[in-house]
Structures are given as C-alpha cells and as structure tokens.
Amino acid sequence: TAPKLAPVTIGFINSISEETLLTLISPMGTLDIEKALLVAMLLKAEGDIYDDQGKEDDAYYRYVKALYFSIEVLLRNPEVAELTTVRDIEDMLNELEDFELPLKTKTQLFRYYEHMGHYDKAENTLFDIVESNDAEYPMLEPGTAFYERLLTKSNADLAAGNFSQDEAQEGLAELQQRYA
Numbered sequence: 001t002a003p004k005l006a007p008v009t010i011g012f013i014n015s016i017s018e019e020t021l022l023t024l025i026s027p028m029g030t031l032d033i034e035k036a037l038l039v040a041m042l043l044k045a046e047g048d049i050y051d052d053q054g055k056e057d058d059a060y061y062r063y064v065k066a067l068y069f070s071i072e073v074l075l076r077n078p079e080v081a082e083l084t085t086v087r088d089i090e091d092m093l094n095e096l097e098d099f100e101l102p103l104k105t106k107t108q109l110f111r112y113y114e115h116m117g118h119y120d121k122a123e124n125t126l127f128d129i130v131e132s133n134d135a136e137y138p139m140l141e142p143g144t145a146f147y148e149r150l151l152t153k154s155n156a157d158l159a160a161g162n163f164s165q166d167e168a169q170e171g172l173a174e175l176q177q178r179y180a
Contacts, residue, residue, distance in 0.1 A: 010042060010043075010046060013039060013043065013065075014043075014046075014061070014062070014065070015119075018065055018068045018069070018104070021039065021069075021112065022069075022072065024035070025039065030131065031072065031073070031076050031077070031115075033073055033077050036069050036072060036073045037069075037070075037073055037085070039058075039066075039069050040066045040067075040069035040070045040073065040085075040088070041066075041088075042066075043063075043065050043066035043069070044062070044063065044066040044088060044091075044092065045064045045119070046062045047060075047061075047062030047063040047066060047092075050062060051095065059095070060096065060099055062143045063092045063095050063096055064096065064101065064102065064105055066092060067089060067092045067093070067096070067105060067109075068087075068104070068105055068108060070085055070088055070090060070092070071108045071109065071111070071112045072108070073085060074086070074088070074089070074112065074115065075108070075111055075112065075115060076102045078115070086116070093109075103129060103132055103134055103136070103137045104130050104137075106125055106128060107129060107137055107142075109125050110122055110125040110126050110129065110142070110146075113125060114146060114149075116158060117157070117161045118159030118161055118162070119150060119158060119162065119163035120161060120162035120163055122146065122161075123146075123163070123167070123171055125148065126139060126142075126143050126171075126175070127174075127175075130175065130178055138180040139175070140175065140176070143172075143175045144172065144175065144176070147168050147171055147172035147175065148172075149171075150163065150165075150168040151165065151168050151169070151172075
C-alpha cells in the first residue's frame, strides 16, 4: 500500500523545519523511510515546477528541504536507498550549486560525501562549515572522527575518493589547530 502522510498539505510540509517534520514521520524514533522518500519526492517535484517557472528562490527552498530528506534516508538506511535516490541527490546538488546552503544541510552533505566515498568533497565541506565559526555546528569531534576513519583506509580506497594518507594527516592537523 502507498504510504500515507495523514492530512498534511505541501504548505504544512514547507512551513515547518526539517527536524520537526522528521520527528513527525518517525514514530517511536524510527524514521518511516517511505514517508521520508515521499516528502523528498514531493518537495523535489515542487522545486522542479518552480524552477521551470523561473522562480529560483521558491525552487531553492524546496530543493534544500528535499535534499535534506533524501540524504537522511540514505544515511539512516543505506540498503533502502536506491540508485534513483542518489541520482536525485546529485540532481538537486547541481540545481543548488550556485547557492549557499544552510549549515545544517552542509553538515549532512559532509556525512553524505564521506558515505559515498567522495573524501575530497567531504573535506571541502567540513572546512566550509569550520570557516563559518558557527558555535551551533562545532566540527572538531566529527572532523577528527572523519580523519581517523580515513587514516584506516587503504591507499587505493583513498585514491578512489581523490584523497591520500598525507592529506588526511594534514587535514587532521589543520582541523585541530583551528580549534586549539
């Protein structure tokens, strides 16, 4: 059967924060993957419509929220995420490349890039967040953990992600220096 979102309108979905909506579709703390994918699909479709109409600002907000839900599904349940989810994420990233993303989205994107093996992009996103100096998004602990995970990977795995052991060591040192 098709997932149901109770009597929820797209206006309601657009009016509340991503975190609040995730809580609403996560009974007993477990994300309802079907509902999250449905929300992402609806928001992306609405963003596409606004984009076709030349309403970039309206499209931006829909794409950012859809991106958030798509990445959340992929990170919380990787075996459920299909190729279409990854393709949708990449499509939205292309649509959003000329825009500044919110820090909560960048934080999620950092995790997504590492998950996908794009270590160079993960590092760039990490330092983009660090440079914001936003106390709400401290990155020393997640950044240190990221570099420690990279340092356990083979040179071949790192090379596939456009990275190296030396870059991981240098990045870790730079991260720790910035928070010293």
